[in-house]
Amino acid sequence: MTRARRRRIIRTRRTVTGVVLVGAISFLAGMTDATGLLLTGDFVSFMTGNTTRAALALSDGNLNHAAVLVSAILVFVLGNAAGIVISHVSQRRIFVMLGSVSLVLAIASMLTMRDMLMMRFYMIVFAMGMVNAAVEHIEGLPIGLTYVTGALSRFGRGIGRWIIGDRRLDWTIQIVPWGGMVLGAIAGAVLTRLVGAHALWLVSLFAMGLAFAAMLIPRPLQRRFNQKIAAHRSAIASGK
Incomplete structure (x- = not known):
């Protein structure tokens, strides 16, 4: 086997692993999104929608709802920040990340009293x-x-570039998170309508199952799915 062929095989394996992982996590996100929307009446991941709704609430003089939505946007940003920090300090990044998500959702599922909603x-x-x-x-x-x-x-821009002559098809991967989100949202909506707030428990268990499945992914490969912080630091340092 030539070195070039070996590299292609390794790259293909990395890509397939990444696509499956993205599809599974997007499915989890869709489940959580649909369940959260049905239980709370507001978006839990669609911050563009929450931004628009907050603006509409302000224009209507509904300061309370506007404050809730603006706070949700801030919490979402903090969640992203916390995710980066956790993944940076963890050896098993994806396992720890999904395990943390599962724990947060499990705690949320226990907050059923009216003043805790x-x-x-x-x-x-x-x-x-x-x-x-x-x-x-x-x-x-x-x-x-x-x-x-x-x-x-x-995805749309990729179609446009293909029409004008760019025959690369790497942009087709962008349909994976959309497909996972749709299927997950359907599953989350069905679960919520069947068992109500208990659906959060099931979503939490699914997240934990994904976390353990991610343990099968080698640590060097897990690191390839995240931004290389050290590289950015080196670039900054070299620019001084």
Whole structure:
């Protein structure tokens, strides 16, 4: 076997592993998103929608709802930040990340008292922010796990480039998070309508199952799915 062929095989394995992982985590995100929306009435990952709804609430003079939505946006941002920190300090990044998401969702599922429902909403939003740090790219291609607008935009631009002569097909990977999100949302909606708030427990268990499945992914490969912080630091240092 030639060195070039061996490299192609390794690259293909990395890509397939990444695609399966992204599909599974996007499925989890879709389940959480649909369950959270049905239980709370507000988006738990669609921050563009929450931004627009917050603006509409402000224009209507509904300051309370606007404050809730703006707070959700801030919590989502903090969840993303926490996800990056956790993945950076963990050896088994994806396992620890998904395990943390599972724990947060499990705690949220226990907050069923009326005066704790707002806290439950924020914890679901926080979990949705965290999960974005599990996989940031596949072979250099940016991937979004809880928001598909960017993925669909990249997919559409890829079609446009193909029409004008660019025959690369790496952009087709962007349909994976959208497909996973749709299927997961269907599953989450069905579960929530069948068992109500208990659906959060099932979503939490699914997240933990994914976490243990991720243990099968070698640590060097897990690191390839995240941004290389050290490389950025080196670039900054060399620019001084």
